[in-house]
Amino acid sequence: MSVETSAVPDRLVNLRDVGTASPRLRTGVLLRSDAPHAGDVAPHDVVWPPRTVLDLRDPGEGGRVHPLRDVARVVGLPVLTGATRTERAGDVAPFDLGRFYVELLRGPGAAYLADGVRAVAREDGPVLVHCTAGKDRTGVLVAIVLTLVGVERPRIITDYVRTDPNMPGIIARARPAHRTREAEAHVLAALPPELLTAPPHAIEAVLDVLAAYDGGAAGWFAAQGGEPATVSALRERLLR
Numbered sequence: 001m002s003v004e005t006s007a008v009p010d011r012l013v014n015l016r017d018v019g020t021a022s023p024r025l026r027t028g029v030l031l032r033s034d035a036p037h038a039g040d041v042a043p044h045d046v047v048w049p050p051r052t053v054l055d056l057r058d059p060g061e062g063g064r065v066h067p068l069r070d071v072a073r074v075v076g077l078p079v080l081t082g083a084t085r086t087e088r089a090g091d092v093a094p095f096d097l098g099r100f101y102v103e104l105l106r107g108p109g110a111a112y113l114a115d116g117v118r119a120v121a122r123e124d125g126p127v128l129v130h131c132t133a134g135k136d137r138t139g140v141l142v143a144i145v146l147t148l149v150g151v152e153r154p155r156i157i158t159d160y161v162r163t164d165p166n167m168p169g170i171i172a173r174a175r176p177a178h179r180t181r182e183a184e185a186h187v188l189a190a191l192p193p194e195l196l197t198a199p200p201h202a203i204e205a206v207l208d209v210l211a212a213y214d215g216g217a218a219g220w221f222a223a224q225g226g227e228p229a230t231v232s233a234l235r236e237r238l239l240r
Contacts, residue, residue, distance in 0.1 A: 011041040013169030014134040018142055021159040022151045025238055030120055030127050032142055034134040034170050038067040051125025054116050056137040072128070077116050079137050082108030095192035098205030101140050105209050105220065114224035116141045117148065121234035133170045135163045135198055143206050147217035149235045153207055160203040167196055 014034040019027030028047040035057070042048055049071040055062065058078045066074045083103050104110065120127050131137035139160050146156045163170075194202065213219030218231055 008172050008175070009169045010039070012036060012043060013173060014163055014166040015043055015046060016159075016162065017046045018146070018159065019238075021146060022155045024151065024240055025149075026240055028126055029238055030129070030142075030145065032134055032138050033128060033130045034166075034173060035062055035130055035132050036067045037173065040067070047126050050128035052119060052123040052127045054119055054127060054129040054141075056112070056116070056129065056131040056141065061132070068128075073123075075115075075119060077112040077119075079104055079109040079112040079116075079131075079141070081112065095194060097136070097192070097194040097199060097202035101136070101202055101206050102209050104137070104140050105206060110224050113141055113144060114221060114226050117145060117221060117226065117234065118230050120145055121230045121237055132174055133163070133167075135160075135167075135170070136195075139163070139198070139203055140206055143203055144210065144217060144220070145234065145238070147207065147210050148221065148231055149238050156207065157200050157203055161198050161200055164198040167198070171196070 012033045014032075016032060017027045018030040018032055019025040031046055031050060036053075049068065051072055053066065053068050053072045053074045055066060055074055055076050056079050057076075058080055059076065068074060083100070104113065116129065120129070129138050129141055143156050143160065146159070210217040210220050213223065215222065218226075218228070221231060222228075
């Protein structure tokens with residue numbers, strides 16, 4: 001059984017400036033990406049390096065030492081805290097990515113999402129937010145931020161689905177070096193297919209929940225202990 005030896009991308013494959021989501025936004029303030037690796041080639045199409053990194057992964061998920069620790073302040077925000085990682089026993093409904101995202105908004109990890117909003121609003125210099133793929137946890141936090149500053153729903157959805165064509169590179173970078181081709185195929189086959197895509201309906205479910213709160217996304221943020229002054233600071237920082 002041979003070990004997979006196909007080339008792994010030597011740079012971030014799902015990196016973009018969130019400011020490109022709308023002409024109303026400033027660029028160079030908020031970046032989103034897949035997980036950085038040690039030795040990555042530095043990007044040249046965005047402001048780099050970030051001043052602050054919001055790592056949304058669980059402790060230990062990306063190793064003990066963050067590769068950007070020497071150039072940025074790294075803040076751990078494990079937003080999967082309390083979330084259901086797999087289908088519940090006896091749950092015959094197929095996995096639904098939107099339902100999973102909504103659980104992040106409503107579960108214990110929502111406090112970390114609110115902390116992420118505060119960090120984007122208050123940190124100096126560019127902020128990078130990432131998880132492993134830069135799609136699920138990152139997508140939810142970015143959608144909250146963009147909704148809070150009034151970016152139109154279609155633009156938020158468009159920014160989210162931009163991840164979809166990047167998934168092959170994301171999967172390659174997330175694959176352990178020792179894993180065989182056959183083992184990798186089994187792992188991917190066992191995952192809910194939606195986890196390997198960025199379907200519009202998933203982020204639409206997030207936007208629907210935010211819109212249902214009294215006051216919209218600001219109401220959701222307030223329910224997590226968020227402050228109106230933070231929303232004002234976020235708008236001042238992100239909007240032109």
